[in-house]
Amino acid sequence: MGALTHLLASLLGDTVARIALGVVFIMGFLTFNVLFLIWLERKVAGHIQRRLGPMEVGPHGALQTLADMLKLLSKELFTPVAADRYTYLLAPILVFLPTLCVASLIPVGPAVAFADMPYGLIVIAALSGLTVIAIFMAGWSSNNKYAVLGGLRSVAQVVAYEIPVLLAALSVVLIAQSLNLRQIVEGQSFPYILVEPLAAVVFFIGITAETNRAPFDIPEAESELVGGFHTEYSGMRFAMFFFAEYTNMLVLGALGATLFLGGWKGPLLPGWLWIILKAYGVILLMMWARWTFPRLRFDQLMSFAWKLLIPLALGNLVVTALVLGFAG
Amino acid sequence: MPKPPPSTEPLDTYTLNMGPQHPSTHGVLRMRLTLRGEQIVIAEPVIGYSHRAHEKMAENRTYAQFLPNTSRQDYLSGMIYNFAWVEAVEKMAAIAVPDRALVARVILAEFNRIASHLLWIGAFLMDLGAPTPFLYCWDDREAILFLLESVTGSRLTYCTGRFGGLSRDLDDDFPRRAREVVAKLKARWDEYERLIEENVIFRNRAIGVGILTRDQCLSYGVTGPTLRGSGVPYDVRKAEPYGAYERFEFDVPTRPEGDVLARYMVRVLEMQQSVRIIEQALDQLPAGPILNPDSIGVKKRLKLPVGTQYYAVESARGHYGILLVSEGGPEPYRAKFRTPSYPNLAVLGEVMPGNFVADAVAVLGSVDLVMPEVDR
Numbered sequence: 001m002g003a004l005t006h007l008l009a010s011l012l013g014d015t016v017a018r019i020a021l022g023v024v025f026i027m028g029f030l031t032f033n034v035l036f037l038i039w040l041e042r043k044v045a046g047h048i049q050r051r052l053g054p055m056e057v058g059p060h061g062a063l064q065t066l067a068d069m070l071k072l073l074s075k076e077l078f079t080p081v082a083a084d085r086y087t088y089l090l091a092p093i094l095v096f097l098p099t100l101c102v103a104s105l106i107p108v109g110p111a112v113a114f115a116d117m118p119y120g121l122i123v124i125a126a127l128s129g130l131t132v133i134a135i136f137m138a139g140w141s142s143n144n145k146y147a148v149l150g151g152l153r154s155v156a157q158v159v160a161y162e163i164p165v166l167l168a169a170l171s172v173v174l175i176a177q178s179l180n181l182r183q184i185v186e187g188q189s190f191p192y193i194l195v196e197p198l199a200a201v202v203f204f205i206g207i208t209a210e211t212n213r214a215p216f217d218i219p220e221a222e223s224e225l226v227g228g229f230h231t232e233y234s235g236m237r238f239a240m241f242f243f244a245e246y247t248n249m250l251v252l253g254a255l256g257a258t259l260f261l262g263g264w265k266g267p268l269l270p271g272w273l274w275i276i277l278k279a280y281g282v283i284l285l286m287m288w289a290r291w292t293f294p295r296l297r298f299d300q301l302m303s304f305a306w307k308l309l310i311p312l313a314l315g316n317l318v319v320t321a322l323v324l325g326f327a328g
Numbered sequence: 329m330p331k332p333p334p335s336t337e338p339l340d341t342y343t344l345n346m347g348p349q350h351p352s353t354h355g356v357l358r359m360r361l362t363l364r365g366e367q368i369v370i371a372e373p374v375i376g377y378s379h380r381a382h383e384k385m386a387e388n389r390t391y392a393q394f395l396p397n398t399s400r401q402d403y404l405s406g407m408i409y410n411f412a413w414v415e416a417v418e419k420m421a422a423i424a425v426p427d428r429a430l431v432a433r434v435i436l437a438e439f440n441r442i443a444s445h446l447l448w449i450g451a452f453l454m455d456l457g458a459p460t461p462f463l464y465c466w467d468d469r470e471a472i473l474f475l476l477e478s479v480t481g482s483r484l485t486y487c488t489g490r491f492g493g494l495s496r497d498l499d500d501d502f503p504r505r506a507r508e509v510v511a512k513l514k515a516r517w518d519e520y521e522r523l524i525e526e527n528v529i530f531r532n533r534a535i536g537v538g539i540l541t542r543d544q545c546l547s548y549g550v551t552g553p554t555l556r557g558s559g560v561p562y563d564v565r566k567a568e569p570y571g572a573y574e575r576f577e578f579d580v581p582t583r584p585e586g587d588v589l590a591r592y593m594v595r596v597l598e599m600q601q602s603v604r605i606i607e608q609a610l611d612q613l614p615a616g617p618i619l620n621p622d623s624i625g626v627k628k629r630l631k632l633p634v635g636t637q638y639y640a641v642e643s644a645r646g647h648y649g650i651l652l653v654s655e656g657g658p659e660p661y662r663a664k665f666r667t668p669s670y671p672n673l674a675v676l677g678e679v680m681p682g683n684f685v686a687d688a689v690a691v692l693g694s695v696d697l698v699m700p701e702v703d704r
Binding site: 045049050051146149214215217218224225226291294295296297298299 | 458
């Protein structure tokens, strides 16, 4: 890794090489991780449910996701006759992009972030809200009532849950006195979760909802809306949504680790490993919740966000500001 | 492409066909939902997708030949339906049944009832979006199925009843294995309580949702746990005891609320009562023959005396009745099955309007429908 860091540092001077390298590296890294995450999810689910999960393909089913991908690749790409064709085809591609951009902003070491922006957090907030547009495009263009319902739910949900996530992140910004993610991590002599536990909890709930994970998976609630916004998608197009969900989980998990768990900082192990481990910790927590709780109803989900999470996050922000104002 | 004719639907509502291929309509029910946004304005169950004409088939078969059909009406508590047919014919033909067979039937039927309720809990929680209890329940149900398989040879569509007894005797080891299963189940009630009933999200989804009033239930002829969840203590096993049920002590759990949680709780309590019955029955299991040696057995040409008879049992879903009309021939002149799921489904049209789509799924799940039983 030392050599790679060195190589990166020497290349970072050249903008084009830097962008190309960043895109390739991030794409490769995310794809590999998503393959692993899907396997992990199935294993975690299996063990929570007192079964083994995938066991057949490869040791402990490690190659199961690859086999599934091959299967999905061989499936027919079905486009409904009544679909809004271009929107329909564009949605599974677009759903990926914002997450990829967010991934490039997350620092994995003191000197390693592909895009080290002074206002990184604001860019992330702007980008992560874009995923929902792709989801709504998918729901709308499929020309299927279940898909439309799923898309509508998704918009309402993301709009509602972006706010507590941002408010929670803002209380960290207040302490770190910076919107730059690298500086936020460097400011953490100890993880901010210790000073801002409430914000961390709100943030965690918020990103669970933003990634459409159970118990907030109402946009694709299969027992109500069949497949939700991706009802009409088949083969690799469906897989793209599936991949996007896990990429999103990983990136937002890493963001959570950056804001609250001290990012790359940690003893003994190298920084890039620490942030991955921390992101996986957050993700495991999300998986645990998914396989334990029933799904909320749509109106309950909304009132939970507006009546509980947002006041909590707002109150926490005000208290943080007051304490900082009087103390410093 | 020719232009479609202008829609006559009002502009603020739209129709959503839920089913017949939908993950939570449990088989082939179709709900025609008229929605305003996500709110239900009209809910109309459309049935008939798995009609197999069991009643007509009964008219064209001898009484014994119809036996395998019985458990295919309700594949989740097939044992109870199988025994109901056997008992109805026995009663009409005045065939004596040995004591051991009567008690064994109670044991098997109650195990089947628990298996059915366990499956329901799992499937219902799955409808609410919690996939994990499903596998827990499936695990417990598997123990029961394994036990029943060792007696009957089948796992789902049992056909072990014979006129005058059972096709096979319970082996000597059966009580021990049955007690093991019972012990396993008893150890689980706590776990279910902590996993499901105490879960805030579950309670929010279940309390006050899909309220069925007592009067609605009575006017539609709703029976079973759905009725008892609305506060009416009607259970055929108590109201008109059949078989050996009179010998055992058990309660009929009821809940006054009539909502989804009440129906859930009634089923959970009912499983505990079933366990109680099984334990008593295992203690009292008499020795002796399992099949009346004088009975006709499964002889092909059993003829019933001329007449009409109604025989009812409590299935896992409610009051299951068999109306047999015999003209003295080897086949019934008419066999009418009063299946509990049919009225239980019909009443939903009254409950659903005003609820959300998500609630429709919860309410639909909470009445425990088996579609082949509705259609027959």
